[in-house]
């Protein structure tokens with residue numbers, strides 16, 4: 219509302235999705251709510267679509283399918299955030315790192331990176347050329363959702379992306395990326411810098427295409443000890459946040475890391491607007507440790523959705539009470555789990571949307 223009257227500014231803020239108001243610290247009547255991985259396999263409609271389109275790459279790289287899948291939870295649950303259906307690995311093929319997501323196995327990187335030479339082969343990402351369907355889908359989603367919810371984009375953080383491309387897929391002990399970090403740190407730093415520059419561009423591209431907030435997933439950064447987090451993750455996250463804030467100062471950035479209880483104060487140092495907590499930290503403590511300027515998201519154990527309706531209700535109320543009024547986005551502490559009953563998800567959203575501070 220630059221240069222506008224106060225009345226205009228008020229109208230503008232009323233027209234804005236609740237999620238954006240909440241992040242900015244406006245006086246909202248309830249916390250906005252969405253669920254990580256809200257589009258996907260726990261939904262019958264998604265499973266049906268998977269039968270017709272068995273390839274994850276196709277489902278996530280075709281504009282019509284991306285829009286349809288992103289809107290599946292929106293149509294049923296009316297969350298306050300509609301996240302793009304995609305994957306953190308989607309940019310990899312455009313960076314010359316062939317990959318697939320295989321049913322029952324998860325991500326597969328065909329030629330895991332090992333050497334300085336391998337890292338040298340990684341191309342910088344040009345979103346407009348490599349993933350035009352992402353921009354198109356975001357633009358359509360923005361029209362469809364029409365500010366009744368916030369359209370959310372997302373990217374993988376440099377360390378988490380590096381862990382996939384070095385390990386070759388999901389990992390238990392992260393031994394390959396740690397071997398690289400602790401024996402050839404320069405090689406890893408070169409890779410992290412490529413992802414940093416690429417993901418900065420990707421966030422800007424998503425915002426320019428219609429995303430109203432962007433979540434950065436550093437899911438596995440917490441595999442690092444604090445001192446190693448400070449070397450291999452924090453500086454790159456900070457670089458991304460600083461660069462995006464320069465060109466898109468009003469774009470809220472959300473940061474998620476799984477198991478981040480030991481790192482919360484360091485996550486706050488990245489400069490993000492929202493930190494998404496997992497369930498291993500108490501919401502009230504997390505809030506206190508992050509300080510008043512950062513909004514909080516998440517924290518409900520995804521396993522709670524396997525409990526009774528009364529149990530789900532009580533956990534929602536508990537989280538909302540502990541988060542306190544404002545600057546809170548109700549969400550799970552990690553992605554919704556396959557097999558979660560859809561009716562429990564419906565109940566979660568009903569209870570959440572009836573909350574009044």
Ligand code: CP3
Nearest residue numbers: 254255256257258274301302303304305306324435437553
């Ligand atoms: O939240 C949403 O609904 C948007 C969609 C989304 C997906 N992946 C779709 C997906 C998002 C935000 C992601 C992010 C993602 N992908 C992360 C960060 C979040 C987290 O969970 O920590 C990570 C680490 C990945 C990498 C990835 N992609 C893994 C480990 C897997 C396998 C998971 C499994 O259970 O098989 C994927 C595949 C994937 N990405 C699926 C979905 C819905 C499941 C496969 C399928 O539906 O066919």
